[in-house]
Amino acid sequence: MNRGGWVAVELTRRDFFKLSAAGGAGAAWAAFGFDMEPAYAQVRELKISRATEVRSVCPYCAVGCSMIAYVTGHESFNTTPHLVHIEGDPDSPINGGSLCPKGASTMQLAVNSNRVKSPMYREPGASEWQEISWEDALDRLARLMKDARDERFVDKDDEGNTVNRNEGFAWVGGATISNEEGYLTTKMFRALGCVGLEQQARV
Amino acid sequence: MATELGLAVRRKSATPTSSTSIRRDSIEVSKLVDIDLCIGCKACEIACKEWNDLEVEETHNFGGYQSHEDLTPDTWDLMRFNEVDLEDGGIAWLIRKDSCLHCEEPGCLLACPAPGAIVQYENGIVDFDQEKCIGCQYCIAGCPFDIPRFDTETKKVYKCTLCVDRVSNALEPACVKACPTGSIRFGTKEAMQEYGKEKVGKLQDRGFEDALLYDPEGVKGLHMMYVVPRGEMLEEYGLPKDPTVTSKLGFFPAMGALRKLGSGAMWAGLLGSALFFLRTGRRFPPPEEEAVAAARSKGSEAPGERTDAATRHDADDSLDPGSEGDGHA
Numbered sequence: 001m002n003r004g005g006w007v008a009v010e011l012t013r014r015d016f017f018k019l020s021a022a023g024g025a026g027a028a029w030a031a032f033g034f035d036m037e038p039a040y041a042q043v044r045e046l047k048i049s050r051a052t053e054v055r056s057v058c059p060y061c062a063v064g065c066s067m068i069a070y071v072t073g074h075e076s077f078n079t080t081p082h083l084v085h086i087e088g089d090p091d092s093p094i095n096g097g098s099l100c101p102k103g104a105s106t107m108q109l110a111v112n113s114n115r116v117k118s119p120m121y122r123e124p125g126a127s128e129w130q131e132i133s134w135e136d137a138l139d140r141l142a143r144l145m146k147d148a149r150d151e152r153f154v155d156k157d158d159e160g161n162t163v164n165r166n167e168g169f170a171w172v173g174g175a176t177i178s179n180e181e182g183y184l185t186t187k188m189f190r191a192l193g194c195v196g197l198e199q200q201a202r203v
Numbered sequence: 204m205a206t207e208l209g210l211a212v213r214r215k216s217a218t219p220t221s222s223t224s225i226r227r228d229s230i231e232v233s234k235l236v237d238i239d240l241c242i243g244c245k246a247c248e249i250a251c252k253e254w255n256d257l258e259v260e261e262t263h264n265f266g267g268y269q270s271h272e273d274l275t276p277d278t279w280d281l282m283r284f285n286e287v288d289l290e291d292g293g294i295a296w297l298i299r300k301d302s303c304l305h306c307e308e309p310g311c312l313l314a315c316p317a318p319g320a321i322v323q324y325e326n327g328i329v330d331f332d333q334e335k336c337i338g339c340q341y342c343i344a345g346c347p348f349d350i351p352r353f354d355t356e357t358k359k360v361y362k363c364t365l366c367v368d369r370v371s372n373a374l375e376p377a378c379v380k381a382c383p384t385g386s387i388r389f390g391t392k393e394a395m396q397e398y399g400k401e402k403v404g405k406l407q408d409r410g411f412e413d414a415l416l417y418d419p420e421g422v423k424g425l426h427m428m429y430v431v432p433r434g435e436m437l438e439e440y441g442l443p444k445d446p447t448v449t450s451k452l453g454f455f456p457a458m459g460a461l462r463k464l465g466s467g468a469m470w471a472g473l474l475g476s477a478l479f480f481l482r483t484g485r486r487f488p489p490p491e492e493e494a495v496a497a498a499r500s501k502g503s504e505a506p507g508e509r510t511d512a513a514t515r516h517d518a519d520d521s522l523d524p525g526s527e528g529d530g531h532a
Contacts, residue, residue: 044330044364044367044368045368046368046369046371046372046374047256047368049372085253085254086253087250087253087254087377087380087381088380088381090380095383097380098246098380098381098382098383098385099246099250099381099383100244100246100383101244101245101246101248101249103246104246104249104250104253104381105249105252105253107253
């Protein structure tokens with residue numbers, strides 16, 4: 001270092017210390033009560049802010065609460081839609097945006113890894129369930145229905161009236177069934193001669 | 204409430220003062236749990252888990268309707284079912300939604316030594332920033348309601364955020380929205396106090412003479428208040444009668460004083476250095492050429508003669524890397 005003149009290009013050890021001290025002093029303003037952080041904080045981004053709202057109905061009970069499903073990648077050409085969140089629909093006169101504990105957990109019906117994704121079959125006497133294909137399940141259902149109908153079909157009652165009814169099985173529907181599905185299932189089971197028809201759905 | 208920049212910050216943990224540049228005219232929000240209307244369905248619990256993407260925990264029956272035995276880092280909202288035998292032989296079934304009460308004077312925030320890890324927003328919400336949390340758990344000691352929970356896996360502390368993400372986007376908190384009986388309400392603090400007082404009056408007319416609005420002075424009020432029908436049984440509900448922040452925090456204000464002392468010492472040191480500089484002026488080491496020449500001349504001496512510490516020190520300080528090795532080899 002030249003004592004007489006100013007040498008600009010050299011950063012000596014001493015200069016480096018000076019600069020460090022200056023920086024440190026600046027940072028130390030915070031210690032005297034000058035807040036260096038912004039006064040507004042953008043915290044926790046809303047996870048549904050860019051999701052599509054899809055209206056739906058709760059699948060569980062007969063109350064039929066309206067729900068909004070928040071989906072990303074909805075109807076996008078190359079994307080598989082992904083469910084982000086489900087909550088009550090405030091526009092609904094039924095639930096006004098609220099949901100019961102079961103309804104509030106509806107998203108788990110779609111995303112939970114423990115969910116059953118194929119028909120399960122437990123052989124008579126067996127203790128374990130096994131996965132079977134839809135093909136096998138439907139074949140077995142059809143077989144049993146046919147057998148039950150053949151076995152228990154009633155042409156005429158005790159008084160000789162023609163009744164043509166099937167007492168071999170009854171039909172119980174769930175709450176997820178819509179008007180149209182309910183109409184179709186009723187038609188089909190009446191055609192099979194089924195008398196006992198009931199379902200929970202009042203949707 | 205919300206601004207385009209985010210929520211205005213009122214104060215932060217371990218940060219002396221916050222900016223004075225923001226306008227203090229924000230609306231204060233509050234939840235209110237009307238225990239009279241609560242049926243204990245736990246929809247709020249589920250909605251909380253669902254919205255905040257909290258892990259499911261395996262529960263077991265321990266004799267009652269309660270799902271979890273206690274709050275956990277993944278259960279920020281818990282319905283507590285307390286059964287109390289009454290003198291007349293009857294039973295009081297005290298159901299309470301237990302989650303963070305968002306105190307106006309938050310014990311957790313005052314206890315926290317990590318700058319910015321606990322933030323109180325202008326609307327009254329107290330939130331934890333896990334990015335800044337150092338996992339010291341002072342907030343757990345500082346909380347008069349025993350709410351924050353430490354996660355041994357992430358070494359951070361978690362609790363209810365009052366859905367600050369939803370509130371700042373003009374949505375109600377998840378538990379409030381889910382509640383099917385309207386027991387959990389959300390609005391401005393003023394509106395909630397008004398509702399609470401009216402409801403307490405109604406309860407008193409119905410014979411619950413000790414009904415009260417739980418908004419204790421010891422923590423300067425809450426941003427999650429309760430309408431308690433059986434006000435005489437606060438302890439049985441699990442609510443402290445007179446929660447205070449300072450009684451549990453003797454150690455922490457001392458920490459604050461220590462911080463000020465340290466800061467003072469630092470500035471006194473800087474000032475002292477400046478005064479020393481002013482009194483004695485600049486002082487320079489000998490010019491580098493001279494120093495190098497001196498070191499060289501010493502280094503050329505016979506190795507055996509360089510025994511005193513002072514000489515060795517000079518040689519070590521010299522800029523010529525060769526001299527050191529030569530001297531000591």
